[in-house]
Amino acid sequence: MPSPINLDGQRFAMVSSTASVVDPQSPTTFTYHQDGLLVWGEYTGDTVTEGRFVGSVDGDVVGISFAHALAADGSVVRGSADSRAERAEDGRLRLVESFVVDGVDHESVCIQL
Template sequence: MNLNGRKFVMVSSTASVVDQDSPTEFHYQESDGVVWGSYTGDTVTHGHFVGTRDGDLVSISYVHALKAGGTAGGQSSSRIEKADDGLLRLVEEFSFDGDDTVHVSVCREVA
């Protein structure tokens, strides 16, 4: 379940409508249980995250610049699942700093 070198795309989110033509892409790195990476696409010009993985649970903090201007950041907790095709899915609960609303997104691994 190591995430090192894996790429994911967002397929759904309760926080916004996902642009299916240009979904947010996430690039993961992992070493010794520490995860980090970057993301871009959809409403995000560039973003970065850092956190930890313990078994199938990933906990991160993130920050990104928005195409509309400004920044957003927060925390998330993702559950790693293996899909029927053998690729991974990340089912994530996240919240933005300053907002207690918990959102849910799903990302699928790109082969």
């Protein structure tokens, strides 16, 4: 079944997050791969030394499970997130992600590079 959005080969940079301060000079960047409804990828930068995710697309929502190592102490963070895909005013794709860390709801925004 084809997906209504195509993230294959797309790169995104985090521009804001309620979970941490985003360094605009070296934000976390995400690379997406997609085959039908399946999505996966990797991310690094800012507070993350290395991260991976896998999930699926359902309409304009990308649901993923993730794991990454923190740059500060090497500890591994695991979780899940749902990102709503929408168009920014300049036409680029924006992913607005909802996730939970230590029982606290958070939101981050990434923009297509």
